[in-house]
């Protein structure tokens with residue numbers, strides 16, 4: 001392998017990079033919303049598309065039932081225009097409902113756990129791997145390049161989804177949580193770089209992620225300053241965020257077509 005043209009280790013986010021979890025988020029959020037919201041409104045199936053389109057606004061689980069409520073209650077476009085506006089909207093709606101974020105977060109986790117326990121195959125079917133992703137991952141593994149999944153998703157869920165595609169994917173290392181704690185992604189990546197004995201700056205580490213703020217945080221970490229960072233253009237991000245990659249020297253926009261191409265063809 002030619003140094004610089006392929007990764008020493010490839011790190012991949014899970015949701016919005018490997019797998020589109022929006023059908024699952026929608027259904028879990030709908031059930032949690034029905035369970036917790038006072039006088040919850042009817043949520044027709046057709047709301048899934050609007051909910052999915054607003055997915056880039058959401059960072060934490062508790063926000064998803066609130067987002068559903070915002071959509072069915074007819075919240076204005078201005079209240080959902082960006083992350084700042086959304087958080088203000090979400091807090092206002094929560095206050096009006098007399099709810100705490102923890103209540104909704106716990107309801108969402110409870111719904112998901114119960115669903116997975118009762119019918120794991122149905123739960124898995126509500127998560128869709130992006131086209132070509134699995135075949136390309138298997139090629140990368142066959143070529144001997146180490147791959148790690150960096151995600152704040154609960155490991156058992158990520159592993160069940162990977163294993164549903166292929167046993168080799170089910171055996172991938174998954175980094176992102178430890179008992180009682182979600183590990184910030186820069187810390188997970190620093191651990192990965194150390195485990196692969198990368199030099200200072202983590203040159204040779206390539207990371208594909210769909211959240212721009214996360215890539216900025218990784219770049220701002222001195223021990224990761226030389227890692228190559230890619231924004232997954234097919235993931236949960238907006239046109240504005242994808243366009244803003246143009247004036248960030250440390251991030252490249254990766255298309256789904258480029259992701260399935262050899263590493264040498266990835267944007268430099």
Ligand SMILES: [Mg+2]
Nearest residue numbers: 013015016210
């Ligand atoms: Mg993601």
